[in-house]
Amino acid sequence: MSHPPLPTDLGLSKLDSALLNILVKNGRASFAELARHLGISRAHARARVQALQANGVIELFAAVINPEKLGQVNSTFLDLVVTPAAIERVAQELADCPEVVSLYIMSDLRSLHVHALTENAASFEAFVHRHVFNRPEIVSVDCKTLLTRVKNRRGGARL
Template identity: 35%
Template sequence: MRRPVPAPAPEADIDAVDQQLLTLLQTNGRASYAELARQVGLSAPAVHERVGKLESAGVITGYTAVVDPAAVGLGVTALIGIIDSDEVDDVGMLEAMSDLPQVQDCWRTAGTEGYVLKVRVTDIPALEDTINALNRVRGVSRTRTTVVLSTKWEGRHGRSE
């Protein structure tokens, strides 16, 4: 399944109430408009309108469930740095990387590695298969892999979801 590469969000005017709503939604994306309204001191319809504007402006890009990877059989997490070759084709590389369901996150970086990927797989042989697949992508010179031994937290400042 190919995941679309999101376009950068345009800058939006975000006031203190919007920022407070964003913080609350990052903590609990399932909070009701009534609950959010109570916490920011507005009416539920006003909060609904503000959240809708944040969504339309591309500030809020989606809502998701946080799933324990090990509970769904993805016991190995690794960070894979992609070192570009001279014939790098960013569009083709991004498409190829996004076609791999093991790739959960992709960052464009400065330095030796042009991209850093977070991958989640079932086991070490599956990680090896993923690395081999990435090394076959046109424009990838080589990869550098760091296996995650344990995760102390993910997400902003280790807040539990």
């Protein structure tokens, strides 16, 4: 899967953008590989990566795990409407659940968008019984299970 190039209007030099594009595709690229691709010294590549880390542009290097290889094949998206007074508490409680792989508080300040990964429909049902059902602060639920993954973002800029 190819990633779009990072925008250069973020105050990044062309060299830093090129470096980040390589790292998005291969976070394990060595300083020597980066230097070779970019036509710079290995020391310069290391210095640029360290500067990008120090400035918070690179937050972390992480492994991208294929959930299907771990038996997590049921991918479900929930849109929850929560009473505004409880939204941060509910968001944190759900974020602490191992089934929840991403969770966002939306701009209306009363909606949560949740992505859950479970082994099957029964384990998803157990998750919602434990953490969603019978909670008066959750006003409504819209739930959809992934049918086919056409494109997904693995790594890259959080823009």
